[in-house]
Amino acid sequence: MVAVAREVTPPMLFVDIRKQFRATGSRPFLLDIRETFAPGFTVLFGPSGAGKSTLLDCISGLLRPDTGVIKFNNEAFFDSALHLSLSPQLRRTAYVFQSLALFPHLSVDENVAYGLSALSSPEQQERVERILPAFHIEALRRRKPGELSGGEKQRVALARSLVTQPQLLLLDEPLTGLDAALRQAILQDLRAWNAANRIPILYVTHNREEVDAIGERVVALINGRVQEWRSPCRPRCPAEYGAGAGGRVRESVARARGRAAPR
Amino acid sequence: MNLDALLLSFRLAAVVSATLLILALPLAYWLAFTRWRGKFLLESVVALPLVLPPTVLGFYALIALGPRGPLGRLWQFLFGHTLAFTFAGLVIASLVYSLPFAVQPLIASFESLDRRLLDASSILGASRTRTFFRIILPLSWPGVITAVVLSFAHTLGEFGVVLMVGGNLPGVTRTVSIDIYDRVQALDFAAANRMAFLLLFISFIVLAVVYGMNRRVWSPWLAK
Numbered sequence: 001m002v003a004v005a006r007e008v009t010p011p012m013l014f015v016d017i018r019k020q021f022r023a024t025g026s027r028p029f030l031l032d033i034r035e036t037f038a039p040g041f042t043v044l045f046g047p048s049g050a051g052k053s054t055l056l057d058c059i060s061g062l063l064r065p066d067t068g069v070i071k072f073n074n075e076a077f078f079d080s081a082l083h084l085s086l087s088p089q090l091r092r093t094a095y096v097f098q099s100l101a102l103f104p105h106l107s108v109d110e111n112v113a114y115g116l117s118a119l120s121s122p123e124q125q126e127r128v129e130r131i132l133p134a135f136h137i138e139a140l141r142r143r144k145p146g147e148l149s150g151g152e153k154q155r156v157a158l159a160r161s162l163v164t165q166p167q168l169l170l171l172d173e174p175l176t177g178l179d180a181a182l183r184q185a186i187l188q189d190l191r192a193w194n195a196a197n198r199i200p201i202l203y204v205t206h207n208r209e210e211v212d213a214i215g216e217r218v219v220a221l222i223n224g225r226v227q228e229w230r231s232p233c234r235p236r237c238p239a240e241y242g243a244g245a246g247g248r249v250r251e252s253v254a255r256a257r258g259r260a261a262p263r
Numbered sequence: 264m265n266l267d268a269l270l271l272s273f274r275l276a277a278v279v280s281a282t283l284l285i286l287a288l289p290l291a292y293w294l295a296f297t298r299w300r301g302k303f304l305l306e307s308v309v310a311l312p313l314v315l316p317p318t319v320l321g322f323y324a325l326i327a328l329g330p331r332g333p334l335g336r337l338w339q340f341l342f343g344h345t346l347a348f349t350f351a352g353l354v355i356a357s358l359v360y361s362l363p364f365a366v367q368p369l370i371a372s373f374e375s376l377d378r379r380l381l382d383a384s385s386i387l388g389a390s391r392t393r394t395f396f397r398i399i400l401p402l403s404w405p406g407v408i409t410a411v412v413l414s415f416a417h418t419l420g421e422f423g424v425v426l427m428v429g430g431n432l433p434g435v436t437r438t439v440s441i442d443i444y445d446r447v448q449a450l451d452f453a454a455a456n457r458m459a460f461l462l463l464f465i466s467f468i469v470l471a472v473v474y475g476m477n478r479r480v481w482s483p484w485l486a487k
Contacts, residue, residue: 062382088385095386101379105401114397115387164387 009073011167013037013059013200017068017078021054021224029224031055031065039198041214045205046221052204053098055221056170059202060095061088072168094161095170100153102145108156109141115164127163135159135189151182158186162193169201175210187213265458267434268442272419275350275438279357280415283365286358287410291369292395313363317423324356324428348430353438356428357421361414368413372406373399409473416469420462 014036022028031051044052057063059070061077064085070078077086103111109128116124132138135155145153154174161169175183194201203214211218220227294306312320328346329335334355335345346352376399384394400407422440429436431445439458446455 060386062385088382089388089390091386093386095383097379097383099377099379101377101383103380103383103398114384114389117393118388160387 010039011073011199012039013168013202014069014071015055015059017058017065017070019054019058019063019065021051031058031224033221033224033226035219035226037200037202038217039200040194041201041203041216043203043205043211043214043216043218044221045208045211045218047206050221051224052221053172056095056172056202056204059168060093060170061086061091062095091168092164092166093168093170094164094166096157096161096172096174098173098176100157102153102157102160104145107142107144108137108148111145111156112160112163114160127165131159131163134193151178151186154178154186155189158190162197165197167199169199170204171201172204173206174203175205176207180209183210184213265439265442265454268437268439269458269461271350271434271437272439275353275357275421276415276418278354279361279418280365280411282354283358283361283414284407284411287362287365287369287414291366291373292399294366295370295373309366310363312360317360317421318427320360321356321424321427324352324359324424328352328355328428347428348432348436350435352428353425353436356424357418360421360424361417364413364417365410368406368409369403372403372409376402405476408476412469412473416466420466 016034017031019031020028021031029051031054033055044055046052054063058065059077065078065080067080068078069076069080072091075086076082076084077091078084103114106114109132112131113124113128116127119127132141135158137152137155137159140148140152140156145156148156158174175186178186190201203210205211290309294302294309325347326332327334328338330339330345330347335347338344338346338351346355380398380402381394384398385391389397420440421438422444425436425438425441426444429438429441431437431441437445439462443455443458443462446452446458
Protein backbone atom coordinates (compact mmCIF):
# COMPACT_ATOMS: atom_id res chain seq x y z
CA MET A 1 0.00 0.00 0.00
CA VAL A 2 1.38 3.31 -0.94
CA ALA A 3 0.61 6.15 1.39
CA VAL A 4 -0.10 9.23 -0.63
CA ALA A 5 1.10 12.40 0.97
CA ARG A 6 -1.55 15.04 0.50
CA GLU A 7 -0.36 18.55 0.12
CA VAL A 8 -2.69 20.95 1.82
CA THR A 9 -2.70 24.35 0.14
CA PRO A 10 -3.22 27.17 2.58
CA PRO A 11 -6.22 29.38 1.68
CA MET A 12 -5.07 32.46 -0.25
CA LEU A 13 -6.96 35.57 -1.21
CA PHE A 14 -5.84 37.15 -4.47
CA VAL A 15 -7.00 40.69 -5.19
CA ASP A 16 -6.21 42.51 -8.43
CA ILE A 17 -8.63 45.38 -8.87
CA ARG A 18 -9.11 48.98 -9.86
CA LYS A 19 -11.92 51.13 -8.51
CA GLN A 20 -12.64 54.84 -8.72
CA PHE A 21 -13.80 56.06 -5.35
CA ARG A 22 -14.21 59.29 -3.50
CA ALA A 23 -13.70 59.65 0.22
CA THR A 24 -15.95 62.31 1.72
CA GLY A 25 -14.60 65.81 1.15
CA SER A 26 -11.62 64.97 -1.05
CA ARG A 27 -10.75 64.36 -4.67
CA PRO A 28 -11.54 61.01 -6.25
CA PHE A 29 -8.85 58.35 -6.01
CA LEU A 30 -8.20 55.28 -7.98
CA LEU A 31 -7.90 52.23 -5.78
CA ASP A 32 -5.31 50.08 -7.54
CA ILE A 33 -4.33 46.90 -5.77
CA ARG A 34 -2.57 43.73 -6.72
CA GLU A 35 -1.92 41.65 -3.64
CA THR A 36 -2.09 38.15 -2.31
CA PHE A 37 -3.18 37.65 1.27
CA ALA A 38 -2.04 34.54 3.11
CA PRO A 39 -3.54 33.06 6.28
CA GLY A 40 -2.88 35.05 9.43
CA PHE A 41 -3.08 38.73 10.15
CA THR A 42 -2.38 41.29 7.44
CA VAL A 43 -2.66 44.81 8.72
CA LEU A 44 -3.98 47.34 6.23
CA PHE A 45 -2.49 50.56 7.43
CA GLY A 46 -3.06 54.04 6.09
CA PRO A 47 -4.64 57.43 6.66
CA SER A 48 -8.41 57.98 6.45
CA GLY A 49 -9.65 58.11 2.91
CA ALA A 50 -6.85 55.97 1.51
CA GLY A 51 -9.27 53.34 0.30
CA LYS A 52 -9.04 50.73 3.05
CA SER A 53 -12.78 50.41 3.68
CA THR A 54 -13.47 50.53 -0.05
CA LEU A 55 -11.09 47.62 -0.49
CA LEU A 56 -12.86 45.60 2.18
CA ASP A 57 -16.24 46.43 0.66
CA CYS A 58 -15.01 45.16 -2.71
CA ILE A 59 -13.60 41.95 -1.26
CA SER A 60 -16.81 41.21 0.64
CA GLY A 61 -19.02 41.84 -2.38
CA LEU A 62 -20.77 44.96 -1.09
CA LEU A 63 -19.10 47.09 -3.76
CA ARG A 64 -18.22 46.15 -7.27
CA PRO A 65 -14.74 47.08 -8.52
CA ASP A 66 -14.48 48.73 -11.93
CA THR A 67 -12.10 46.15 -13.36
CA GLY A 68 -10.10 43.21 -12.14
CA VAL A 69 -10.25 39.90 -10.41
CA ILE A 70 -10.79 38.73 -6.86
CA LYS A 71 -10.13 35.07 -6.19
CA PHE A 72 -10.12 32.94 -3.09
CA ASN A 73 -8.09 29.82 -3.73
CA ASN A 74 -9.56 28.86 -7.06
CA GLU A 75 -12.98 30.28 -6.51
CA ALA A 76 -13.65 33.50 -8.38
CA PHE A 77 -15.41 36.10 -6.26
CA PHE A 78 -15.22 38.73 -8.95
CA ASP A 79 -14.06 38.83 -12.53
CA SER A 80 -14.85 41.88 -14.61
CA ALA A 81 -13.85 40.17 -17.87
CA LEU A 82 -16.44 37.45 -17.29
CA HIS A 83 -19.01 39.84 -15.79
CA LEU A 84 -18.94 37.63 -12.74
CA SER A 85 -19.65 38.91 -9.25
CA LEU A 86 -20.49 36.53 -6.46
CA SER A 87 -23.05 37.91 -4.02
CA PRO A 88 -21.88 38.62 -0.46
CA GLN A 89 -24.09 35.80 0.82
CA LEU A 90 -22.02 33.22 -1.03
CA ARG A 91 -18.50 34.39 -0.28
CA ARG A 92 -18.25 32.85 3.22
CA THR A 93 -16.53 36.04 4.24
CA ALA A 94 -16.92 37.62 7.66
CA TYR A 95 -16.80 41.42 7.90
CA VAL A 96 -16.88 43.45 11.09
CA PHE A 97 -17.62 47.10 10.36
CA GLN A 98 -16.29 50.01 12.29
CA SER A 99 -19.84 50.73 13.45
CA LEU A 100 -20.29 47.01 14.27
CA ALA A 101 -23.87 47.01 12.92
CA LEU A 102 -25.27 44.80 15.68
CA PHE A 103 -29.00 44.25 15.14
CA PRO A 104 -30.55 46.45 17.82
CA HIS A 105 -33.82 44.57 18.11
CA LEU A 106 -32.21 41.14 18.61
CA SER A 107 -30.56 39.83 21.76
CA VAL A 108 -26.89 38.88 21.85
CA ASP A 109 -27.50 35.18 21.22
CA GLU A 110 -29.96 35.98 18.42
CA ASN A 111 -27.36 38.27 16.87
CA VAL A 112 -24.67 35.62 17.13
CA ALA A 113 -26.91 32.93 15.68
CA TYR A 114 -28.11 35.12 12.81
CA GLY A 115 -25.67 33.77 10.25
CA LEU A 116 -26.35 30.14 11.12
CA SER A 117 -29.87 29.83 9.71
CA ALA A 118 -28.75 27.24 7.17
CA LEU A 119 -27.82 24.83 9.97
CA SER A 120 -30.08 22.60 12.01
CA SER A 121 -31.23 23.87 15.41
CA PRO A 122 -28.99 21.58 17.50
CA GLU A 123 -25.98 22.47 15.36
CA GLN A 124 -26.72 26.18 15.72
CA GLN A 125 -27.06 25.76 19.46
CA GLU A 126 -23.77 23.88 19.69
CA ARG A 127 -21.79 26.47 17.75
CA VAL A 128 -23.26 29.37 19.72
CA GLU A 129 -22.49 27.58 23.00
CA ARG A 130 -18.90 27.15 21.91
CA ILE A 131 -18.22 30.67 20.78
CA LEU A 132 -19.87 32.67 23.54
CA PRO A 133 -17.35 31.59 26.21
CA ALA A 134 -14.48 31.96 23.73
CA PHE A 135 -15.22 35.68 23.62
CA HIS A 136 -16.35 35.95 27.25
CA ILE A 137 -19.90 36.98 26.49
CA GLU A 138 -22.00 34.07 27.80
CA ALA A 139 -23.37 36.19 30.63
CA LEU A 140 -24.72 38.71 28.14
CA ARG A 141 -26.70 36.40 25.92
CA ARG A 142 -30.16 37.76 26.69
CA ARG A 143 -29.17 41.42 26.53
CA LYS A 144 -29.83 43.73 23.65
CA PRO A 145 -26.96 45.67 22.02
CA GLY A 146 -28.24 48.90 23.54
CA GLU A 147 -27.46 47.48 26.99
CA LEU A 148 -23.86 46.58 26.24
CA SER A 149 -20.62 48.48 26.81
CA GLY A 150 -18.25 49.30 23.94
CA GLY A 151 -15.95 46.35 24.56
CA GLU A 152 -18.86 43.94 24.96
CA LYS A 153 -20.32 45.10 21.65
CA GLN A 154 -17.01 44.49 19.87
CA ARG A 155 -16.87 40.98 21.27
CA VAL A 156 -20.43 40.22 20.20
CA ALA A 157 -19.69 41.56 16.71
CA LEU A 158 -16.62 39.32 16.46
CA ALA A 159 -18.47 36.29 17.79
CA ARG A 160 -21.32 36.86 15.35
CA SER A 161 -18.89 36.93 12.43
CA LEU A 162 -16.70 34.04 13.48
CA VAL A 163 -19.43 31.59 14.50
CA THR A 164 -20.18 31.09 10.79
CA GLN A 165 -16.67 29.63 10.33
CA PRO A 166 -15.77 31.97 7.50
CA GLN A 167 -12.91 31.32 5.11
CA LEU A 168 -11.88 34.99 5.24
CA LEU A 169 -12.15 37.67 7.92
CA LEU A 170 -12.29 41.42 7.28
CA LEU A 171 -11.99 43.80 10.21
CA ASP A 172 -12.48 47.53 9.73
CA GLU A 173 -10.95 49.33 12.71
CA PRO A 174 -12.66 46.93 15.09
CA LEU A 175 -11.03 48.22 18.27
CA THR A 176 -11.45 52.01 17.98
CA GLY A 177 -12.69 53.73 21.06
CA LEU A 178 -11.54 51.02 23.44
CA ASP A 179 -8.90 51.49 26.10
CA ALA A 180 -5.55 49.75 25.75
CA ALA A 181 -6.28 46.97 28.24
CA LEU A 182 -9.53 46.05 26.55
CA ARG A 183 -7.87 46.12 23.16
CA GLN A 184 -5.18 43.76 24.32
CA ALA A 185 -7.74 41.38 25.77
CA ILE A 186 -9.87 41.26 22.64
CA LEU A 187 -6.81 40.91 20.40
CA GLN A 188 -5.76 37.98 22.54
CA ASP A 189 -9.13 36.26 22.00
CA LEU A 190 -8.83 36.95 18.29
CA ARG A 191 -5.30 35.57 18.15
CA ALA A 192 -6.37 32.46 20.02
CA TRP A 193 -9.14 31.97 17.52
CA ASN A 194 -6.71 32.51 14.65
CA ALA A 195 -4.30 29.95 16.02
CA ALA A 196 -7.05 27.35 15.78
CA ASN A 197 -8.49 28.57 12.48
CA ARG A 198 -5.83 29.72 10.07
CA ILE A 199 -7.59 31.96 7.58
CA PRO A 200 -6.57 35.25 5.95
CA ILE A 201 -7.49 38.12 8.25
CA LEU A 202 -7.40 41.66 6.89
CA TYR A 203 -7.18 44.11 9.77
CA VAL A 204 -7.70 47.76 8.84
CA THR A 205 -6.42 50.42 11.17
CA HIS A 206 -4.84 53.86 11.18
CA ASN A 207 -3.55 53.34 14.72
CA ARG A 208 0.19 52.68 14.88
CA GLU A 209 0.03 50.92 18.21
CA GLU A 210 -2.30 48.33 16.78
CA VAL A 211 0.03 47.83 13.84
CA ASP A 212 2.87 47.10 16.22
CA ALA A 213 0.72 44.92 18.44
CA ILE A 214 -0.52 42.69 15.63
CA GLY A 215 2.07 43.12 12.92
CA GLU A 216 2.44 39.77 11.23
CA ARG A 217 2.44 41.53 7.93
CA VAL A 218 1.72 45.16 7.16
CA VAL A 219 0.41 46.57 3.92
CA ALA A 220 0.28 50.32 3.76
CA LEU A 221 -2.35 51.96 1.61
CA ILE A 222 -1.90 55.58 0.60
CA ASN A 223 -4.16 57.33 -1.94
CA GLY A 224 -5.40 53.99 -3.14
CA ARG A 225 -2.01 52.46 -3.79
CA VAL A 226 0.03 50.00 -1.84
CA GLN A 227 3.42 50.27 -0.23
CA GLU A 228 4.37 47.32 1.82
CA TRP A 229 6.59 46.38 4.66
CA ARG A 230 7.16 42.82 5.63
CA SER A 231 7.34 41.72 9.22
CA PRO A 232 9.07 42.14 11.51
CA CYS A 233 7.98 45.71 11.09
CA ARG A 234 10.69 47.53 12.94
CA PRO A 235 12.75 49.50 12.20
CA ARG A 236 11.31 50.28 8.80
CA CYS A 237 7.71 51.00 9.81
CA PRO A 238 6.46 54.39 8.72
CA ALA A 239 6.45 56.75 11.68
CA GLU A 240 3.55 58.76 10.39
CA TYR A 241 1.59 59.60 7.32
CA GLY A 242 0.74 63.09 6.19
CA ALA A 243 -3.00 63.58 5.84
CA GLY A 244 -4.43 63.95 2.35
CA ALA A 245 -2.58 63.66 -0.94
CA GLY A 246 1.12 62.85 -1.07
CA GLY A 247 1.72 61.63 2.47
CA ARG A 248 5.37 60.87 2.92
CA VAL A 249 7.14 58.29 5.00
CA ARG A 250 9.73 59.76 7.28
CA GLU A 251 12.08 56.87 7.29
CA SER A 252 14.87 58.55 9.22
CA VAL A 253 12.52 59.18 12.13
CA ALA A 254 11.39 55.57 12.01
CA ARG A 255 14.97 54.37 12.07
CA ALA A 256 15.81 56.63 14.97
CA ARG A 257 12.82 55.30 16.93
CA GLY A 258 13.78 51.74 16.13
CA ARG A 259 17.24 52.29 17.50
CA ALA A 260 15.93 54.07 20.59
CA ALA A 261 13.59 51.22 21.59
CA PRO A 262 15.60 48.14 22.43
CA ARG A 263 13.79 44.83 21.74
CA MET B 264 -76.84 58.90 12.88
CA ASN B 265 -76.68 56.91 9.73
CA LEU B 266 -75.13 53.66 10.86
CA ASP B 267 -75.06 52.15 7.38
CA ALA B 268 -72.96 54.98 6.00
CA LEU B 269 -70.60 54.82 8.98
CA LEU B 270 -70.09 51.07 8.70
CA LEU B 271 -69.60 51.39 4.97
CA SER B 272 -66.94 54.03 5.43
CA PHE B 273 -65.11 51.91 7.98
CA ARG B 274 -65.33 48.84 5.80
CA LEU B 275 -63.92 50.76 2.85
CA ALA B 276 -61.10 52.26 4.91
CA ALA B 277 -60.19 48.87 6.44
CA VAL B 278 -60.11 47.02 3.12
CA VAL B 279 -58.16 49.79 1.42
CA SER B 280 -55.53 50.22 4.14
CA ALA B 281 -54.95 46.47 4.43
CA THR B 282 -54.64 46.02 0.66
CA LEU B 283 -52.53 49.12 0.32
CA LEU B 284 -50.03 47.84 2.86
CA ILE B 285 -49.44 44.73 0.78
CA LEU B 286 -49.05 46.80 -2.40
CA ALA B 287 -47.05 49.61 -0.86
CA LEU B 288 -44.36 47.49 0.84
CA PRO B 289 -42.66 46.22 -2.34
CA LEU B 290 -43.11 49.60 -4.03
CA ALA B 291 -41.58 51.48 -1.10
CA TYR B 292 -38.75 48.92 -0.87
CA TRP B 293 -37.92 49.42 -4.53
CA LEU B 294 -38.05 53.23 -4.27
CA ALA B 295 -35.96 53.29 -1.08
CA PHE B 296 -33.23 50.85 -2.04
CA THR B 297 -32.85 50.93 -5.81
CA ARG B 298 -30.64 53.33 -7.64
CA TRP B 299 -32.12 54.20 -11.01
CA ARG B 300 -31.93 57.45 -12.88
CA GLY B 301 -35.62 57.35 -13.79
CA LYS B 302 -36.74 56.84 -10.21
CA PHE B 303 -38.00 60.41 -9.89
CA LEU B 304 -40.64 59.69 -12.55
CA LEU B 305 -42.13 56.84 -10.56
CA GLU B 306 -41.96 58.92 -7.39
CA SER B 307 -43.95 61.66 -9.17
CA VAL B 308 -46.62 59.23 -10.30
CA VAL B 309 -46.98 57.84 -6.79
CA ALA B 310 -47.26 61.35 -5.33
CA LEU B 311 -49.83 62.55 -7.90
CA PRO B 312 -52.90 61.84 -5.74
CA LEU B 313 -51.50 64.27 -3.19
CA VAL B 314 -51.95 67.24 -5.50
CA LEU B 315 -54.57 66.13 -7.97
CA PRO B 316 -58.10 67.42 -7.38
CA PRO B 317 -60.18 64.44 -6.23
CA THR B 318 -62.69 65.03 -8.99
CA VAL B 319 -59.96 64.66 -11.61
CA LEU B 320 -58.96 61.36 -10.09
CA GLY B 321 -62.61 60.40 -9.72
CA PHE B 322 -63.28 61.25 -13.35
CA TYR B 323 -60.48 59.08 -14.70
CA ALA B 324 -61.42 56.33 -12.29
CA LEU B 325 -65.01 56.45 -13.54
CA ILE B 326 -63.84 56.15 -17.14
CA ALA B 327 -61.44 53.29 -16.35
CA LEU B 328 -63.96 51.40 -14.28
CA GLY B 329 -66.93 52.08 -16.54
CA PRO B 330 -68.26 49.92 -19.39
CA ARG B 331 -65.79 51.31 -21.91
CA GLY B 332 -62.73 51.39 -19.65
CA PRO B 333 -60.09 48.64 -19.46
CA LEU B 334 -60.78 47.61 -15.88
CA GLY B 335 -64.53 47.90 -16.34
CA ARG B 336 -64.52 45.63 -19.34
CA LEU B 337 -62.38 43.05 -17.58
CA TRP B 338 -64.67 43.08 -14.58
CA GLN B 339 -67.72 42.86 -16.81
CA PHE B 340 -66.19 39.84 -18.51
CA LEU B 341 -65.55 38.16 -15.17
CA PHE B 342 -68.60 39.14 -13.18
CA GLY B 343 -71.25 40.41 -15.56
CA HIS B 344 -71.37 44.05 -14.47
CA THR B 345 -69.09 47.09 -14.45
CA LEU B 346 -67.14 48.45 -11.49
CA ALA B 347 -68.72 51.88 -11.48
CA PHE B 348 -71.18 52.37 -8.66
CA THR B 349 -69.95 49.29 -6.77
CA PHE B 350 -68.04 48.86 -3.54
CA ALA B 351 -65.25 47.09 -5.43
CA GLY B 352 -64.95 50.10 -7.73
CA LEU B 353 -64.63 52.36 -4.69
CA VAL B 354 -61.87 50.17 -3.32
CA ILE B 355 -59.87 50.30 -6.52
CA ALA B 356 -60.24 54.06 -6.88
CA SER B 357 -59.33 54.54 -3.20
CA LEU B 358 -56.21 52.43 -3.58
CA VAL B 359 -54.87 54.97 -6.04
CA TYR B 360 -56.17 57.93 -4.05
CA SER B 361 -54.49 56.85 -0.80
CA LEU B 362 -51.36 55.30 -2.32
CA PRO B 363 -48.90 58.06 -1.41
CA PHE B 364 -50.12 58.02 2.19
CA ALA B 365 -49.00 54.43 2.48
CA VAL B 366 -45.87 54.56 0.37
CA GLN B 367 -44.23 57.72 1.66
CA PRO B 368 -44.06 56.86 5.40
CA LEU B 369 -42.65 53.46 4.43
CA ILE B 370 -39.96 55.03 2.27
CA ALA B 371 -39.05 57.44 5.07
CA SER B 372 -38.73 54.55 7.51
CA PHE B 373 -36.67 52.40 5.15
CA GLU B 374 -34.33 55.24 4.27
CA SER B 375 -33.66 56.04 7.91
CA LEU B 376 -32.25 52.57 8.51
CA ASP B 377 -28.50 52.18 8.95
CA ARG B 378 -27.33 50.64 5.66
CA ARG B 379 -24.60 48.75 7.45
CA LEU B 380 -27.30 46.67 9.17
CA LEU B 381 -28.49 45.49 5.77
CA ASP B 382 -24.89 44.92 4.68
CA ALA B 383 -24.23 42.87 7.80
CA SER B 384 -27.32 40.79 7.11
CA SER B 385 -26.18 40.02 3.55
CA ILE B 386 -22.68 39.15 4.64
CA LEU B 387 -24.07 36.78 7.25
CA GLY B 388 -25.78 34.92 4.43
CA ALA B 389 -29.33 36.25 4.56
CA SER B 390 -31.21 36.53 1.27
CA ARG B 391 -32.91 39.82 0.42
CA THR B 392 -36.24 38.38 1.54
CA ARG B 393 -34.84 37.28 4.90
CA THR B 394 -33.18 40.66 5.38
CA PHE B 395 -36.51 42.32 4.64
CA PHE B 396 -38.57 40.29 7.12
CA ARG B 397 -35.99 39.93 9.90
CA ILE B 398 -34.24 43.29 9.80
CA ILE B 399 -35.98 45.93 7.69
CA LEU B 400 -39.58 45.33 8.69
CA PRO B 401 -39.09 44.94 12.46
CA LEU B 402 -37.04 48.13 12.53
CA SER B 403 -39.63 49.99 10.45
CA TRP B 404 -42.70 49.51 12.64
CA PRO B 405 -43.32 53.25 13.04
CA GLY B 406 -43.41 53.60 9.25
CA VAL B 407 -45.74 50.64 8.82
CA ILE B 408 -48.16 51.83 11.47
CA THR B 409 -48.08 55.37 10.10
CA ALA B 410 -48.77 54.02 6.61
CA VAL B 411 -51.76 51.94 7.75
CA VAL B 412 -53.21 54.62 9.99
CA LEU B 413 -52.81 57.45 7.47
CA SER B 414 -54.26 55.50 4.56
CA PHE B 415 -57.15 54.40 6.81
CA ALA B 416 -57.91 57.95 7.89
CA HIS B 417 -57.47 59.34 4.42
CA THR B 418 -59.86 56.82 2.91
CA LEU B 419 -62.35 57.50 5.66
CA GLY B 420 -62.51 61.12 4.57
CA GLU B 421 -62.81 60.57 0.83
CA PHE B 422 -65.44 62.58 -0.94
CA GLY B 423 -64.73 63.66 -4.49
CA VAL B 424 -63.52 60.31 -5.75
CA VAL B 425 -66.29 58.41 -3.99
CA LEU B 426 -68.92 60.73 -5.38
CA MET B 427 -67.73 60.30 -8.96
CA VAL B 428 -67.16 56.58 -8.86
CA GLY B 429 -69.69 55.50 -6.30
CA GLY B 430 -72.92 57.06 -7.42
CA ASN B 431 -74.15 57.54 -3.87
CA LEU B 432 -76.07 54.27 -3.58
CA PRO B 433 -77.25 53.79 0.01
CA GLY B 434 -75.58 50.87 1.77
CA VAL B 435 -73.33 50.22 -1.19
CA THR B 436 -71.45 53.40 -1.94
CA ARG B 437 -72.94 56.09 0.28
CA THR B 438 -70.07 56.74 2.67
CA VAL B 439 -70.21 59.08 5.66
CA SER B 440 -68.67 62.01 3.82
CA ILE B 441 -71.27 61.71 1.06
CA ASP B 442 -74.00 61.38 3.65
CA ILE B 443 -72.90 64.56 5.38
CA TYR B 444 -73.13 66.35 2.05
CA ASP B 445 -76.61 64.90 1.48
CA ARG B 446 -77.80 65.95 4.94
CA VAL B 447 -76.62 69.51 4.33
CA GLN B 448 -78.37 69.57 0.97
CA ALA B 449 -81.52 68.42 2.77
CA LEU B 450 -80.95 71.15 5.42
CA ASP B 451 -80.71 68.52 8.18
CA PHE B 452 -77.81 70.23 9.95
CA ALA B 453 -78.22 68.30 13.18
CA ALA B 454 -77.56 64.95 11.53
CA ALA B 455 -74.77 66.41 9.44
CA ASN B 456 -73.16 67.85 12.55
CA ARG B 457 -73.25 64.54 14.43
CA MET B 458 -71.48 62.66 11.66
CA ALA B 459 -69.07 65.47 10.87
CA PHE B 460 -68.01 65.71 14.50
CA LEU B 461 -67.50 61.98 14.72
CA LEU B 462 -65.21 62.04 11.69
CA LEU B 463 -63.34 65.02 13.09
CA PHE B 464 -62.83 63.22 16.37
CA ILE B 465 -61.58 60.04 14.72
CA SER B 466 -59.20 61.96 12.46
CA PHE B 467 -57.75 63.77 15.42
CA ILE B 468 -57.17 60.56 17.38
CA VAL B 469 -55.46 59.09 14.33
CA LEU B 470 -53.09 62.00 13.93
CA ALA B 471 -52.32 62.08 17.67
CA VAL B 472 -51.35 58.40 17.51
CA VAL B 473 -49.15 58.95 14.47
CA TYR B 474 -47.36 61.97 15.86
CA GLY B 475 -47.06 60.47 19.32
CA MET B 476 -45.55 57.28 17.93
CA ASN B 477 -42.91 59.02 15.88
CA ARG B 478 -41.08 60.26 18.89
CA ARG B 479 -41.38 57.53 21.50
CA VAL B 480 -39.83 54.18 22.24
CA TRP B 481 -38.86 53.50 18.67
CA SER B 482 -36.29 56.26 18.40
CA PRO B 483 -33.24 54.35 19.75
CA TRP B 484 -33.50 51.87 16.93
CA LEU B 485 -33.76 54.53 14.28
CA ALA B 486 -30.86 56.63 15.54
CA LYS B 487 -28.09 57.00 12.96
